[in-house]
Amino acid sequence: MSMTIRILLVIVAIAGIGLLFTFERPPVDVVQSGYRGVAMEQVYNPRTVAAQVDRNQLPPVLEPVDQSGPTAAEVYQNVQVLGDLPETQFLRLMTAITEWVSPEQGCAYCHAEGEDFSSDSLYTKIVSRRMLQMTRTINVDWEAHVGQVGVTCYTCHRGQPVPAEIWFANPGQRTASGMAGWHNGQNQPAEAANLSSLPVDPYSAYFLNADNSIRVIGNTALPTGNTTSIQQTEYTYSLMAHMSESLGVNCTFCHNSRAFASWEQSPPQRVTAWHGIQMVRQLNADYLVPLQPTYPDFRLGPLGDAPKANCATCHQGIFKPLYGQGMLETYPELDRKAAPGSASAAPVDASAVVAK
Secondary structure, X not given: OOHHHXXXXXXXXXXXXXXXXXXXXXXXXXXXXXXXXXXXEEEEOHHHHHHHHHHOXXXXXXXXXXXXXXXXXXXXXXXXXXXXXEHHHHHHHHHHHHHHHOOOOHHHHOOOOOOOOOOOOOHHHHHHHHHHHHXXXXXXXXXXXXXXXXXXHHHHHOOOOOOOOOEOOOOOOOOOOOHHHOOOOOOOOOHHHOOXXXXXXXXXXHOOOOOOOOOOOXXXXXXXXXXXXXXXXXXHHHHHHHHHHHHOOOHHHOOOOOOOOOOOOOOOHHHHHHHHHHHHHHHHHHHXXXXXXXXXXXXXXXXXXXXXOOHHHHHOOOOOHHHHXXXXXXXXXXXXXXXXXOOOOOOOOHHHOOOO
């Protein structure tokens, strides 16, 4: 066998292996969300959906308690948040939060052993207090994005002290200096850009800077006022790749395939997503970034910045966090507008977890 044929066989084998990991094996399910012929549809792998359903069941709901008696602030010292709750309800919520955030560490994750519970000696307690305030802000001020379902600590933490989906500023790979070494943060494999050649850090550009415009498309054939560049467009695409991956959907979940730029012809999810972007910007600016001095060095990013939120922090691969299951009705303390209740939500059915 000649060397040329051997080389060709090697190339074919490598290409075959690459294709093997590029396509998903059938069957796949397709859900149509627009008129026929406009390619507005979502594609799902039922095996992936089944695994996601198992990962997105709600934790058991604690039994309701008698809410008569003194408030938490009257019984305990240094209760800066939730002090207006009856002590019994306060303890119930603290027990639930322990299960949501630190089931293995227990109360000692935020309260130093041997010290009074009022002590703020652990940074985790200071951060947790601020996160409770942030949770209430989301549920009260951002109903345009989270709706009546709202969020709890479990939405992001899922039984882990640190949510799985947080982000830090990405410094990119070290490259040669000068014009030849400048890549504008592109052509470097990064999960944020879905391993594409797009910019590796769209989060810093759009989830920190409220002045950055995401929509850069022009409405004329000539540059008559739209001064945005191709570079900005590439950052926008990188952000859209993140949102698609975070929600487990494709572009037509929020955009009409025949008129991507038109808000009038877009599905209602586009407006919801817009509010979500504004919400994440506020949460990072008002709650998460200011906590940087509180964290120990090992909790900071490679550039020394604090952990921050993006779309994946709550959504974790599905179009509605926890498939839209609500927890506020059973823990109304996290949203003063929610109606109290005690019923446990029914398990999610895989047939009801596709975006339509």
